[in-house]
Amino acid sequence: MAPPSTVSANGDDTTSNNNSNASNNNAGSSVSATNAWAPKTTAKTSALNPTAKPKLHVNSPIFKPSSLSTSSVKADAINAPEFVPKSAQDNSLAASAYSDRQLYGRKYAQTAVSALWYLERDERNPYAPPIQNNLISSMSNLSNNFSQFGMNDISMPGSIQGSYYGEGSMSGYYYQGSGAMLHQPLQYHLYNTPLPHVSNLLPHQKTIHGFFISDTLREELHRKNEMILQTVSAQEYGLPEELHEYHSLYPLDLTQEKSTEVFGYQSSVYKSMCSVDGRTYALRRIEGFRLTNELAMQTIEGWRRIRHANIVSIREAFTSKAFGDHSLIFVYDYHPCSKTLYDVHFGPQAQLASQVVVGAPKNTDHSIHERILWSYLIQLTSALKKIHSAGLAARLIDPTKILVTGKNRVRLNCCGIMDMLTFDSAPNIAHLQQDDILNLGQLMMTLACKSLTATHNISKSVDYIAQHYTQDLKNMILFLMSQPVPMKTVDQIITMLGPRVLQEINDVQNANDILESDLGRELENGRLTRLLMKFGFINERPEFDMDPAWSETGDRYIIKLFRDYVFHQVDEAGLPVLDVAHVLTCLNKLDAGVDEKIVLMSRDELSCLIVSYREIKACIESAFRDLSKSK
């Protein structure tokens, strides 16, 4: 391993070997100005010094490792300019915060301070998102815990989830029964919201959470991913291992008793993987239905062409005997973690929520907010417009057949099923379209009164709506439920919706802006990942260009030492420093190529280099260029 001879920022020789005691003795004075900035590797030796403080905490003074008094490095000896951080004079908070960063085993508050410091210090920095230290320790706890688990021990919330993990023997399918594919339970509790005591921030300051997507969105996305990957033992649940092009069936309908109310037949829903495109779909099985007229299959063609933001798209339909009966299977887009409108507003959880409002008076009003009702109405009207314009009728506007796939985002589900089930009776589309509008009115009345029996006593329900909602909403519901004279159209509803549509557009665009800003934050993670990939390509490469020492010599030596500086530091007790804030700060500065200089220490601690991030960046770019040129 041959350290380069010349590496200084300004072309000076900044490499020094520790051969003389004299230089050791002098080092303390000449380097003390940079003590606060000294590489953390020097802390290793401080643990050996009996005078070193055993414990450091948030309010500790600037860290001056006693080991530096015996350090091999003398700034004069290596002709290095004394390093004075730019912000040291003008920003005492920044300096002390950075010094605090030398102390490990700190608490979250410190990391927050260092994030603030970085914001104030470097105008070019929009990034630097440190993570709580407790997250890191939790992460290591997590990995320790996982190693103790047999897969069968992992229990998941939910009634049948435990068994997803218990079966490891079923098939060679991608997901089913493959122990290696099983994922660990997510630790949602790790995602804390900002602590209350860090709220007194100046306008230009941000908390750490300000650098990442919101906790709720992150958790929601994790849950969705988790749901997509869940599997169940086909044998145990009496499911076919393969159904047409689909496999890894997972029941979504967990209720024991199956109703025939909606379709006239019992139905079940399964999540499944398609072996053709690898995507996840929802299969709806109509049980015990024998298709007598092959022409009925053609009705699905019209539905397949419909693509709308408020309609669950249908992909195909086929018959199957794989369940041991004559089943009709409809394949829809799968929307993970969606609930039916019924579940959201009338299900057990909704009822529980309305009972446990802490401190609420007994007759608290739990009605659905009017803005939400208008939003539902606008979305469903938009869906109906699309369907009616295609010469079709929805035929199922029922709370159990409308999916809520996001916040107040609804989609008509099960489209096309009734057309096939009643193909022989040749229904009149114009009448069915009128029924759609009537059913929409009934749905709105049911939701507004928050009662499944609201349509049994219309005059009472209208009174209730008049009391609790605006005249506009009442008139709209009355219009939807009125007799068609001679015909009502969706266009009439749209005209009546008028300015409410503008409000809806405004809300949707605001939500879109929020998501876009969240996306922007995560973009930075992609940038850092690319940087880490470059490190991976370069560091520890066994051989390049017939040179086994390539990754250890020349520019690459600096990259190696920088990698040690970022990832392999130890604290004064010799324990690994796992500080994500430090890693992110270093990588962000590297990516920006700032002129700030750092001290890199060789592994034997006999020499050190003072280099700027800009120079390290140039080294990485050059090494990476070499590698990519060789292709």
Ligand SMILES: Nc1ncnc2c1ncn2[C@@H]1O[C@H](COP(=O)(O)OP(=O)(O)OP(=O)(O)O)[C@@H](O)[C@H]1O
């Ligand atoms: N396309 C889909 N994507 C994701 N989940 C779906 C999809 N279709 C249905 N589901 C889920 O499947 C579950 C059962 O749906 P289903 O339509 O059978 O509701 P249900 O209330 O059980 O009605 P029924 O009483 O008619 O069986 C619901 O939780 C629903 O969220």
